[in-house]
Amino acid sequence: MRRIVGFVLLGLGVFAVALGLLLRFYAYPQLAKAPLDTKSLSVAEGDNVTALVIETVDGAPVPEIRNNLSVKATTYVTGDLTRPEVEADGDVAVYVEAIKMIVESTDSTITASVRSQCFDRHTGQAVAPCEGQYIEAEQGNRETVSRNTLQQPGLSFKFPFGTEQQDYEFFDTQVRKAVKARYDGEDTVQGLDTYRYVIEVPNTKVGDREVPGSLVGEPDEPSVDAAMYYTAKRTLWVEPVTGVIVLGQQEMTQELVPSGEEPGDGTVVFNGKLRLNDATVTEFVTRAEDGKSQVRLLTTGPIVLWVAGGLLIVLALFLLYGGFRRGEPSSVGGAPPMSRQPAGAA
Known part of the structure; x- marks a missing residue:
């Protein structure tokens, strides 16, 4: 009976270790991926904002700088399944992001943009080759690059x-490059443990514009060339297990x-702070x-299985072979030896 129990425990132990290896090194890489067909909507809001509207x-666009605005920025992110980089079991996803910022009281558009990007589903890093990547910060002016260039x-x-x-x-869409997201500590968002990252962009020239002279303090000039400068501080709270x-x-x-003129002495066309609203954060x-629950199952589950499987294997080996080391009778080798009699005994 002892040997039967030992073999049963040995089988269970080997199975637990094998299952742990399967979960960690096969299931985890297959399941810990950003979805291909995502559909996401987020809303950021801000008050006391200065913006160019x-x-x-009379059928003509008229720019005007307004203060103390309440604005809303809506971001739509969708997965593009039509791109050649996208495969059902592949490691690359293609997302399209469309952002529109409006004045809440009038629905007047402040800015609108759309972009497409390929990225690694595990790491979140942009990748190339990427067919069809683009940035369109102004309607009708789409910036594209070759498929082998990381835009x-x-x-x-x-x-x-x-x-x-x-x-x-x-990546910062205004300066068109990656900037440092500095780890800034731990925080809790609606009871969820997160890491906080801060992205700071110093005052940077991001382009040139031809604008009405009246907009920049030169009313006698119908149009004026001006440089656009941009500065920002962005804070992100990230759930570390999933990266969401x-x-x-x-x-x-x-x-x-x-x-x-010098930067700092020009005309401010946007100044304000926007933050994701409570409904978006809750979602x-x-x-x-x-996602954290699913990933935890694939990362901590294998450890539990390995520990349990190892203990079962040790116990099984003890039951199978431990008794012999204590001098228990062996079932091998025929009859037990006869007791020796002293010489001359009757």
Whole structure:
């Protein structure tokens, strides 16, 4: 009976260890991936915002800088399954992000943009080759590059699975490059443990614009060439197991600087802070918690199986072979030896 129990325990132990290996090294890489067919909507809001608003008067666009606005930025992110990089079991996803910022009281558009990017489903890092990647910050003016060029480097839509307490590179659509997302500590968002990252962009020239002279203090000039400068501070709260961004806010300033003026002395065309609203944060927290539970099963589950399987194997070996080391009778080798009699005994 002891040997039967030993063999049963040995089989269970080997099975537990094998199952742990299967979960960790096969199931985890297959399941810990960003979805291909994502559909996400998020809303950021801000008050006391200064912004340049384009209104149509008598059929012509009229720019006007307004203060103390309540604005709303809506972001739609969808997975593009038509791109050649996208395969059902592949490691690359293609997301399209469309952002529109409006004045809440009038629905007047402040900015609108759309972009497409390929990224690694495990790490969140942008990858190339990427067919059809683009950035369209102005309607009808789409910026494209060759498929082998990395147009939008760094992270964009999420952090990697197993996010660490370290700095990362995060793509900024205004300066068109990856900037440092500095690890800034731990925090709790709606009861969920997160890592906080801060992205700071110093005052940087991001382009040139031809604008009405009246907009930049030169009413006698019908149009003026001006440089656009941009500065921002962005804070992201990330659930580290899944890499899901559950909360974000951004403080941003944009300034038009005509020739002869210095940055800081120009015309501010945007200044304000936007933060994801509570409904969006609740949805993202729920999504992160669900994903965290699934990933935990694939990361901590194998450890439990390995420990339990190892203990079962040790116990099985003890039952099978431990008794012989204590001098228990062996079932091998025929009859037991006869007791010796002293010489001369009757």
